[in-house]
Amino acid sequence: MxxxxxxxxxxxxxxxxxxxxxxxxxxxxxxxxxxxxxxxxxxxxxxxxxSKQDLLYDLIEELYEELLATLNQGRRSHQQTLAQVIAAHWALHAERPLQFRLAERDQCCLTPEQQARIGALRQEYETALLRHIAPKATLRGKALTATAHVIANLLNSLPAWLQASQLPQAQGLALMESMVLGGIERTLRGESLNTMV
Missing domain, CATH: 1.10.10.60 (Homeodomain-like)
Structure with missing residues (x-):
């Protein structure tokens, strides 16, 4: 074959x-x-x-490797904007919606060792995502880590929520872009959070 x-x-x-x-x-x-x-x-x-857990692990690991590859393509070109990152997440979600759902819903079914490895892979993805979209962010420490986690969750969940609304694809993508860009712009600058840290 x-x-x-x-x-x-x-x-x-x-x-x-x-x-x-x-x-x-x-x-x-x-x-x-x-x-x-x-x-x-x-x-x-x-x-x-x-075991089933080994199959589940492979499916979730594959998803995070794809997400990291999407970010690494942009790093090589040095031209990828946040809008392009959002569009790439939208496209990957359209291609693999069940894999995203499985990663969010059933990760708890993995063994503790597998969960730790997926957690490390997810953290690598979140760090790369933030480094890519906000290389000059003024946030530091836990606030920066939390920001990366929230942005990753938005990028990984919003496509399913918006696609369920049955909006035309272009309109759903534009709405996702507006929500993500508008929601994180001020946070990444750290204007209000720096006074609380």
Missing amino acids: NAALRCANFDERRDRALALFAEKGFGQVSMRELASHLGLTAGSLYHHFP
């Missing part, structure tokens, strides 16, 4: 696993049911993933 066909099969199986987890909930799906749903034997699935 050639590499392109293997990748297509992986993407299709990943999407089918995500759909099953979204429909039934991660905790309600057994490995046997998952294998059957994917058209695999249980032994074949166990060969690749010793």
Whole structure:
């Protein structure tokens, strides 16, 4: 089997696993049911993933690696604006909405070690995001960390909320851009927070 066909099969199986987890909930799906749903034997699935948590970990890790890759593309070009970061998040969310939902809803189902690794990856993503969009932010310490966390949550959640409203794509993206840019502009300058820290 050639590499392109293997990748297509992986993407299709990943999407089918995500759909099953979204429909039934991660905790309600057994490995046997998952294998059957994917058209695999249980032994074949166990060969690749010793447990459901390992599959879940791979799906969430893949999402954060994609988010980091999106930011790294902008760093290489030195031209990516916050509006482009927002548009890239919107596009990735449109492509993988179930993966975002799984990352937010079912991360607690991972083992403590996996949760720690995903937490570190998420922190790397949040740090890169803030460094990219606000290299001259005047906030420091916990306020800066909290700002990065909130911005990441907005970028990862707003597309689902806005897409559920059934707005045309261009209007939803423009609204998301307006909300994020307007909400963080003053915060990143730290005008009001610096007096409270």
